[in-house]
Amino acid sequence: MSSLAAEPIITLDEVSRVYDLGKVQVPALNDVTLNVANGEFLAIVGPSGSGKSTMMNILGCLDRPTSGRYVLDGQPVDELDDDGLALVRSRSIGFVFQSYNLLPRTSALENVATPLMYQGVGRKERLRRAQSALERLGLGDRLHHIPSELSGGQQQRVGIARALVTEPALILADEPTGNLDSHSGAEVLELFGDLHALGRTIVLITHDGAVAAAADRAVHLRDGQIQEAVRE
Amino acid sequence: MKVTDLVGLALSRLGTGKLRTALTMLGIIIGVASVVALVSVAEGATAGISNQLQSLGTNLVTVSPGAVRTGATRGAAGSATTLTLADATALAGLADVQAVAPELTTNKLVVVGSQNETARVVGTTPGYLPVFAYQVWVGSFLSQSAVDNNLRVAVIGATTATNLSLTQASIGSTIDVGGLPFELIGILQPKGGTTTADDQVMIPLSTAHELLVGSNSVSAIGLSATSQDAINTVSAEITSTLEQRHGITNGVDDFSIATQAQLLGTVGNVSGVLTLLLAGIASISLLVGGIGIMNIMLVSVRERTREIGIRKAIGARGRDILSQFLVEALALSLAGGLIGIGVGVIASFGIGTYAGWGFIFNPATVAVAVGFSLIVGIVFGVWPASQAARLDPVIALRYE
Numbered sequence: 001m002s003s004l005a006a007e008p009i010i011t012l013d014e015v016s017r018v019y020d021l022g023k024v025q026v027p028a029l030n031d032v033t034l035n036v037a038n039g040e041f042l043a044i045v046g047p048s049g050s051g052k053s054t055m056m057n058i059l060g061c062l063d064r065p066t067s068g069r070y071v072l073d074g075q076p077v078d079e080l081d082d083d084g085l086a087l088v089r090s091r092s093i094g095f096v097f098q099s100y101n102l103l104p105r106t107s108a109l110e111n112v113a114t115p116l117m118y119q120g121v122g123r124k125e126r127l128r129r130a131q132s133a134l135e136r137l138g139l140g141d142r143l144h145h146i147p148s149e150l151s152g153g154q155q156q157r158v159g160i161a162r163a164l165v166t167e168p169a170l171i172l173a174d175e176p177t178g179n180l181d182s183h184s185g186a187e188v189l190e191l192f193g194d195l196h197a198l199g200r201t202i203v204l205i206t207h208d209g210a211v212a213a214a215a216d217r218a219v220h221l222r223d224g225q226i227q228e229a230v231r232e
Numbered sequence: 233m234k235v236t237d238l239v240g241l242a243l244s245r246l247g248t249g250k251l252r253t254a255l256t257m258l259g260i261i262i263g264v265a266s267v268v269a270l271v272s273v274a275e276g277a278t279a280g281i282s283n284q285l286q287s288l289g290t291n292l293v294t295v296s297p298g299a300v301r302t303g304a305t306r307g308a309a310g311s312a313t314t315l316t317l318a319d320a321t322a323l324a325g326l327a328d329v330q331a332v333a334p335e336l337t338t339n340k341l342v343v344v345g346s347q348n349e350t351a352r353v354v355g356t357t358p359g360y361l362p363v364f365a366y367q368v369w370v371g372s373f374l375s376q377s378a379v380d381n382n383l384r385v386a387v388i389g390a391t392t393a394t395n396l397s398l399t400q401a402s403i404g405s406t407i408d409v410g411g412l413p414f415e416l417i418g419i420l421q422p423k424g425g426t427t428t429a430d431d432q433v434m435i436p437l438s439t440a441h442e443l444l445v446g447s448n449s450v451s452a453i454g455l456s457a458t459s460q461d462a463i464n465t466v467s468a469e470i471t472s473t474l475e476q477r478h479g480i481t482n483g484v485d486d487f488s489i490a491t492q493a494q495l496l497g498t499v500g501n502v503s504g505v506l507t508l509l510l511a512g513i514a515s516i517s518l519l520v521g522g523i524g525i526m527n528i529m530l531v532s533v534r535e536r537t538r539e540i541g542i543r544k545a546i547g548a549r550g551r552d553i554l555s556q557f558l559v560e561a562l563a564l565s566l567a568g569g570l571i572g573i574g575v576g577v578i579a580s581f582g583i584g585t586y587a588g589w590g591f592i593f594n595p596a597t598v599a600v601a602v603g604f605s606l607i608v609g610i611v612f613g614v615w616p617a618s619q620a621a622r623l624d625p626v627i628a629l630r631y632e
Binding site: 119 | 233234240248538539544545546548550551552625626629
């Protein structure tokens with residue numbers, strides 16, 4: 001564990017995010033300091049309103065902290081402009097969403113290939129890589145199905161394939177089992193366990209302690225602050 | 233992002249909503265088609281008029297007598313009898329004049345057997361044929377010796393021949409002009425243009441003077457200049473020659489000069505205005521089509537807010553989103569433009585065939601129409617596209 005701690009993939013240093021609603025300032029994250037080691041499987045657990053979504057947006061480089069430092073994969077990202085953040089998302093982050101967020105009317109294959117398109121990978125190469133990612137997740141016979149033709153569990157697996165296809169440093173999952181029945185949910189968590197075993201760094205954000213139990217470590221978020229760190 | 237990827241995205245998007253795509257393109261199709269068709273109509277009409285003018289004679293300059301002045305009263309133009317055969321002969325000697333045709337026109341009853349008609353009778357010289365661009369169908373035209381010897385010979389226009397049932401076989405027969413017998417020596421080919429141009433009887437000028445009018449004047453002198461460019465020079469030379477011959481020093485001429493160039497110029501001006509007007513009207517429909525595209529693109533950006541959020545989350549930059557929507561708008565307008573050109577070309581072919589000036593296809597119009605539809609796509613696509621590009625991914629992802 002010490003070797004992993006020596007090379008953190010995420011460093012949050014006193015990160016705060018305050019929403020400016022004109023007359024009132026709403027703090028959503030308050031001086032959060034957190035390290036995630038390379039290859040770690042971390043759960044961030046908290047009830048709604050705890051700042052989970054803000055945490056996800058900051059970690060996912062969709063939003064910038066109001067103050068504090070954020071270093072992802074060796075790169076300070078708190079000062080990057082929109083294009084810079086887009087580049088970090090493209091190269092270093094794979095998102096898995098609660099509601100899958102697949103492109104509608106677009107085949108599983110094209111969905112998984114799309115992140116590679118934004119990296120400038122040629123069409124043949126990206127379709128090849130997308131196909132192999134889908135095959136690894138057991139969707140080899142669903143390549144040309146569009147999302148509405150797939151079950152929730154299958155859609156989420158397409159989503160995971162899309163997150164994996166760019167080989168990102170970080171996989172960021174936001175309530176990945178929230179829309180799934182318990183069987184499919186368990187399958188998805190098992191999948192994360194397998195990915196973790198292969199050395200992937202995974203941050204899973206959830207309100208569900210049972211889901212968080214799949215992770216190595218869980219941190220609890222309440223009122224925008226980290227409450228405790230639990231190591232299993 | 234590669235251009236091919238952008239085009240692929242745009243085409244697959246347009247393919248998913250075919251009815252919407254078609255309806256959106258319809259505005260551009262109508263706009264471009266009407267630009268192409270109306271410009272073609274304007275050009276066709278202009279070419280038709282120019283052709284008719286050309287058929288009157290190439291590089292034609294017409295000298296007419298001025299008005300008779302009685303005290304302070306000025307008569308109608310052409311009422312004077314100031315032009316003579318000698319004037320015509322003098323003008324024939326000018327440098328840039330190719331041929332000269334003095335003419336003396338009168339109306340006489342022409343009788344052939346049991347048929348008769350009142351025809352325009354033109355006394356003239358051999359120069360009449362080249363100056364007014366006629367061609368002989370059968371027989372021959374008036375020869376110089378016929379003019380020199382006051383022969384009673386006649387050449388008739390195609391319409392006159394038809395009216396009087398005269399054919400090839402009639403060459404050499406006798407026809408009665410103004411009560412006198414003339415030998416028919418030739419029939420001209422029809423040349424179209426004005427309807428009267430083919431309905432006339434031509435006899436030697438000297439014969440006309442002797443038998444029909446009894447004066448030395450001519451009613452007009454037609455000249456053909458050696459080239460279109462020489463027309464202005466010729467006009468000036470005619471003016472100075474005739475002023476000298478008629479002893480005019482105060483600049484008040486007793487003749488007037490009309491040139492083909494003036495007519496063509498006027499026609500050109502009118503048709504230019506006509507083309508501009510029609511193109512203007514057509515451009516309005518193109519504008520409306522463009523607004524239609526903008527409308528649909530704005531709706532599309534709103535509908536696809538979540539898609540934009542997803543694309544941004546998985547690595548799209550603002551400019552990738554901008555290009556995606558812009559290329560979509562361009563594809564809409566360009567496809568509409570190309571179909572519009574097809575429709576416009578078919579329409580102008582139909583109209584041209586119906587109106588009789590044939591099919592006029594101007595590549596410049598097509599280039600302008602394509603360029604215009606591209607500009608429409610960019611102008612009306614850029615705003616919706618930049619709206620899409622500026623969306624905050626956090627908000628867009630939460631959008632339902």
